[in-house]
Amino acid sequence: MQSQARLGFFLLLTPLLLWLGLLILIPHVDMALLSLRERVGVGQYTTSLANYGIFFGEPLYMWTFLRTAVMSVLATVITLIIAFPVAYYIAKMARGRTRSALFLLCLVPFWVSELVRTFGWMILLRETGLFSSLLQWAGLATGPVEMLYNDAAIMVGLVYTSMLFMVVPLVTTLESLDDAVIEAGYDLGGSGLSVLREIIIPHAMPGIVSGSIVVFMLSLGNYLTPTMLGGKDSLWFTELIYSQFIVRFNWELGAAFGFMLLFLSSVIVWGTLRLTGQTLERTMG
Amino acid sequence: MTPDLECRTLCKRFGDTLAVQDVSFSVAPGSFFSILGPSGCGKTTIMRMIAGFLEPTGGDIRIKGRSMLNVPPNKRPVNMVFQHLALFPMMNVADNIGYGLRRAGLPKSEIVRKVGEVLERIGLPGIGSRRVDELSGGQKQRVAIARCMVLEPDVLLLDEPLGALDLKLRERMKIELKSLQAAFDTTFVYITHDQSEALVMSDQIAVMNHGVFEQVGTARDLYYRPETAFVAGFVGDSNRWAGTVEQVDGSTVALRTAEGLLIRSRAQGKALAKGEAAEIFLRPEAIRVARDAADLAQFDNQVSGVVSSLLFNGAASRILVRDEVGEEIEVTLPQSGEFATLSRGAPVRIGWSGDQTTCFARQG
Numbered sequence: 001m002q003s004q005a006r007l008g009f010f011l012l013l014t015p016l017l018l019w020l021g022l023l024i025l026i027p028h029v030d031m032a033l034l035s036l037r038e039r040v041g042v043g044q045y046t047t048s049l050a051n052y053g054i055f056f057g058e059p060l061y062m063w064t065f066l067r068t069a070v071m072s073v074l075a076t077v078i079t080l081i082i083a084f085p086v087a088y089y090i091a092k093m094a095r096g097r098t099r100s101a102l103f104l105l106c107l108v109p110f111w112v113s114e115l116v117r118t119f120g121w122m123i124l125l126r127e128t129g130l131f132s133s134l135l136q137w138a139g140l141a142t143g144p145v146e147m148l149y150n151d152a153a154i155m156v157g158l159v160y161t162s163m164l165f166m167v168v169p170l171v172t173t174l175e176s177l178d179d180a181v182i183e184a185g186y187d188l189g190g191s192g193l194s195v196l197r198e199i200i201i202p203h204a205m206p207g208i209v210s211g212s213i214v215v216f217m218l219s220l221g222n223y224l225t226p227t228m229l230g231g232k233d234s235l236w237f238t239e240l241i242y243s244q245f246i247v248r249f250n251w252e253l254g255a256a257f258g259f260m261l262l263f264l265s266s267v268i269v270w271g272t273l274r275l276t277g278q279t280l281e282r283t284m285g
Numbered sequence: 286m287t288p289d290l291e292c293r294t295l296c297k298r299f300g301d302t303l304a305v306q307d308v309s310f311s312v313a314p315g316s317f318f319s320i321l322g323p324s325g326c327g328k329t330t331i332m333r334m335i336a337g338f339l340e341p342t343g344g345d346i347r348i349k350g351r352s353m354l355n356v357p358p359n360k361r362p363v364n365m366v367f368q369h370l371a372l373f374p375m376m377n378v379a380d381n382i383g384y385g386l387r388r389a390g391l392p393k394s395e396i397v398r399k400v401g402e403v404l405e406r407i408g409l410p411g412i413g414s415r416r417v418d419e420l421s422g423g424q425k426q427r428v429a430i431a432r433c434m435v436l437e438p439d440v441l442l443l444d445e446p447l448g449a450l451d452l453k454l455r456e457r458m459k460i461e462l463k464s465l466q467a468a469f470d471t472t473f474v475y476i477t478h479d480q481s482e483a484l485v486m487s488d489q490i491a492v493m494n495h496g497v498f499e500q501v502g503t504a505r506d507l508y509y510r511p512e513t514a515f516v517a518g519f520v521g522d523s524n525r526w527a528g529t530v531e532q533v534d535g536s537t538v539a540l541r542t543a544e545g546l547l548i549r550s551r552a553q554g555k556a557l558a559k560g561e562a563a564e565i566f567l568r569p570e571a572i573r574v575a576r577d578a579a580d581l582a583q584f585d586n587q588v589s590g591v592v593s594s595l596l597f598n599g600a601a602s603r604i605l606v607r608d609e610v611g612e613e614i615e616v617t618l619p620q621s622g623e624f625a626t627l628s629r630g631a632p633v634r635i636g637w638s639g640d641q642t643t644c645f646a647r648q649g
Binding site: 178180181183184185186187188189190191194198199202203 | 384385
């Protein structure tokens with residue numbers, strides 16, 4: 001009986017171990033080794049930190065790196081600010097059918113591939129696009145207006161892509177807040193703002209943090225949206241990685257860039273958790 | 286003296302249903318007022334209207350003579366203890382109690398002092414730094430009350446706060462609530478579906494059914510002099526029969542039950558006419574059990590039968606007596622010991638005074 005249970009346990013564990021080992025651990029170890037390799041001649045390699053040296057020595061790389069981080073944080077904050085009222089409405093104010101309908105509406109954009117969704121935004125924002133035509137028709141602009149290929153367009157795309165991943169954890173945590181607790185807040189003399197600050201936000205904190213982590217990582221690792229909406233010169237860090245691997249065929253440098261990105265996201269997530277006093281177990285459990 | 290709380294022809298309509306219908310009452314300062322009724326009778330609706338979470342469809346709510354219509358909940362001098370207490374789980378006990386004071390903009394030192402005082406008063410000094418989920422059920426209860434009382438409201442509303450507690454604790458909290466009310470000397474308005482909670486604690490009780498107040502009175506009034514059939518049936522236990530009026534003689538009526546038992550009773554409420562359908566109520570403890578007829582000579586209702594069932598429940602033990610026509614009557618067993626040996630099938634005689642029986646014309 002005992003050994004059978006143990007066998008069952010290992011059988012159930014195997015897919016997980018295979019997943020972690022084959023898809024995450026082994027590629028990353030390989031990447032790490034790759035990033036520490038320096039090409040000294042044709043087919044000749046030595047182990048060194050030269051690739052990381054290149055990264056820190058070239059201001060453009062550093063600049064792109066920081067820019068990506070700041071833009072991702074900004075996208076996360078904007079997503080949170082837009083998603084919170086939406087989630088609050090779905091969790092606390094909408095009832096029955098309205099509620100499921102609203103939830104579905106948040107989900108609908110994800111039935112279309114990200115590529116098509118982003119093309120949708122391009123159609124709206126380009127020089128001959130809908131917004132440009134509307135502005136001209138309304139007399140607010142004299143000539144065609146180019147709204148693509150700038151940071152605002154990237155931001156719009158990132159926020160739009162991430163919305164669902166913020167709304168879902170927020171709805172879940174807000175749902176678990178008893179209405180009577182909110183009412184008690186008002187009953188004891190609280191105004192709308194103080195109830196939000198002292199009761200609703202502290203309660204929703206695990207949802208806010210977990211949503212933010214997911215959205216931040218998605219933004220940081222996004223390639224399609226910054227490239228398409230920001231154009232060739234959008235300076236997104238994933239583009240640098242892509243070009244090192246595919247265009248320049250410099251896998252060693254690409255791997256080093258990849259590790260820098262991993263390091264960056266880990267540091268920012270860790271910092272956020274420390275800053276908000278949350279733990280990974282509480283936000284993800 | 287202006288009453289602390291006064292409702293005038295209060296109405297609330299949800300769509301087509303009238304949840305509260307022309308309810309008027311006033312609560313004297315410092316008294317314990319209960320609204321007792323089955324679930325769905327509209328008592329919670331009244332409470333939420335007083336607290337300000339619902340806007341009445343008609344009528345007026347006055348607190349200390351001031352109309353509360355269009356006053357938001359956070360501006361009303363009433364506080365509410367919620368059914369599941371609704372303590373703020375993200376704060377410790379002291380922050381929970383201090384929440385309202387912080388909102389009122391009191392200085393920090395003042396808040397600390399007041400929170401300490403009120404914790405002292407509820408008999409839980411020094412638990413301020415504990416987390417809410419570390420408290421026991423009874424402690425949470427007291428903290429929830431303290432959280433309201435620290436704001437010194439004119440009226441404290443309690444929405445079945447004992448519902449979630451186990452029986453033993455509930456019994457203790459009943460007494461404790463009553464003494465807390467006396468200690469704070471504040472008007473309590475308490476809603477419950479549990480009659481014993483209402484009977485034990487209240488100065489005045491309103492029995493509510495289908496959105497209207499059936500009767501308002503003291504616990505004694507409701508128990509001994511119910512004015513409607515609903516009150517007679519809802520408050521306390523009763524033997525209950527349907528019958529028709531056979532004879533009317535001043536204030537006493539004789540009724541015959543469907544099974545054929547003749548019962549003499551005093552008439553209550555609207556005068557009954559001969560031949561009218563009526564409902565008859567008789568409390569099990571109003572019936573005397575005897576072994577022979579001589580003991581029951583002073584009673585105008587006498588029945589002989591056999592014990593069909595023994596319902597042992599300690600001090601509240603009862604027997605079921607089946608009479609000659611087959612009606613079963615629930616009778617409280619006297620605790621003096623003389624019937625301790627009574628067994629199933631034993632012949633007994635029972636009798637009761639017509640004054641102890643109430644009857645009402647059947648509705649509809």
